[in-house]
Amino acid sequence: MTEPAAPIVILDKSQMAENIGAVARVMANFGLSELRLVSPRDGWPQERAWATASGADWVLDGVRVFGSVAEAVADLQTVFATTARSRETRQPVRTPREAARILYDDRASGLGVGLLFGGERAGLETSDIALTQGIVTIPIDPRHQSLNLAQAVAINAYEWRTLILDAPPPRFREAEPPAPGQLLLGMYEHLEAELDAGGFFHPPEKRPSMVQNLRVMLGRAGFTEQEVATFRGVITALSKGRGRVLAKLAAAKRQD
C-alpha cells in the first residue's frame, strides 16, 4: 500500500524567517513536504529560512505564498486549525492524534487536507478559524501555555508519521466528500449578501461576529458540493420573492 500524501502545512502571518525554516525542517523530519505561507511579514523568499532549514531545501523551494487564509485553503476539504483557544468557538476540538487520524483517512479518500498554524505572536484570527473544519489543541500544561511554532508543527507532524508507520487500514469515506474551501466561502458570501439586503445584520458593528457565527455553525455540517448548491438554492428561494415582488411593485407604480 502506498501511504497517503501528507497534509499541507499552512502558516498564517509568520513573522520570523528562521521559524519558517525550522518548520520546514520538522516537516521533513516527519515526512511532510508541502508548505504554504499566508502573508509572511517579511515577504518571500527569505534567505534566513534556508539557513535554519538544515537541508530541508525542497520544502522551502516548493513554498507557495497566498494573500489570505481563505485563498490558502480554497482547494482543500479538511483543514484543522491548531490553537489553544478552543472555548471561543463552537467548532469541534480534537487532539493531535485524533486530527491525524481524520487527515489520514481523508487523504486516503482523495481529499485535500491541511493543518493551519497562526503567527508567532498573534495566533490565528477567529474569522480564519471559522473557515476550517475544526480545531486541534495540543495538551500542554496550562501553567506554561506558550508553544513554539515549529514545536506545534512538530507535534502534529509526529502524530502523522506515527500513524503512517503504524499503517492502519484507512477508513475510506464512502459518502460524497465535503466541498472545498472556495465553494463554502462562495456560499457564505451569498448568504451574507442576501442577509445584508434583508437587514439582518444589526447593529452594524455586530456584523463581523454574526457572520463568523453563521459560518461556524454552517461549516460544522461539512456540506458536499451538491449540498452547497442545494443550500444556495435555499437562499435564493427564500430571498427571490423580495426582488421579484419589488420589481412588480415598481412596475405597478409606474402605471399609476
Next chain:
Amino acid sequence: MTEPAAPIVILDKSQMAENIGAVARVMANFGLSELRLVSPRDGWPQERAWATASGADWVLDGVRVFGSVAEAVADLQTVFATTARSRETRQPVRTPREAARILYDDRASGLGVGLLFGGERAGLETSDIALTQGIVTIPIDPRHQSLNLAQAVAINAYEWRTLILDAPPPRFREAEPPAPGQLLLGMYEHLEAELDAGGFFHPPEKRPSMVQNLRVMLGRAGFTEQEVATFRGVITALSKGRGRVLAKLAAAKRQD
C-alpha cells in the same frame, strides 16, 4: 463518581411483544432501564412482553409509548439510529463503541441521550433517521446481515456497560449543548414552510426527499438552542421581504 444514567432505548414500530420483552431483558443485563416504544404494532401493554423479559419487569412497567419518532426524541439532544444502511444518508456513521463513548460523555454533560432501533422487518425510515444525530452500524458479516432486534440492542448496551465499568473520566461538553429534537423539528418546519411559499420544492413528488436532505445536512451541524434561534432569524430575514412587499403590492392595487 456516580455513573451517568444510561441511554434511553427507543424501539420504532416493533412488531412482536416477545421481542420487546427480550429487549427489556438485555437492557437490564447491561444496566439500561428506560424504554420508549413508537407505535408498537399490537398496542401496549402486551402480556407476552412480560413473559419474555425474564424478570426485567421494571423496564416494561416504565415503558412510555409515543406516536412518532419525532415525539419520542423531542426531549433528547443526542440520539443515534442503529442501522446497517449507512450509505444512503450523509449522516455520521459510528461503531457501537464510538457511539457509546459519545453517549457517555454527553450523558455526563447532562444531555438527554438515546439509541433508536427500527422494527423487525422494515427497519427505520430514512425520514426518522434524519431526526437523529447519526448512525450506529454494528460490524456484522456482510454475507449474513440480518441481526435480531434484541441482539442489536444487546451489542450497544454491552458497549455502554463496558464503558461504565472502565469508568473513564467523562469528557464534559464545555460548549453550549445541542438543541433538543423538538426545537430542531420546529426549525425544520419553519424553513420548509417558507420554502413552500417560495416554490422551492418542485417537482412536488420530490418534496419528501428534498426535505429529508435538508434536515440531514442541517442536522449534522448540531445547532445549539441559540443557533436554532439565529437560523430561524435567518429564515425570517431572507423571506420577510416577500410578505411585506406582497402586502404593499396588494395595497397599491387596492388604490388603483
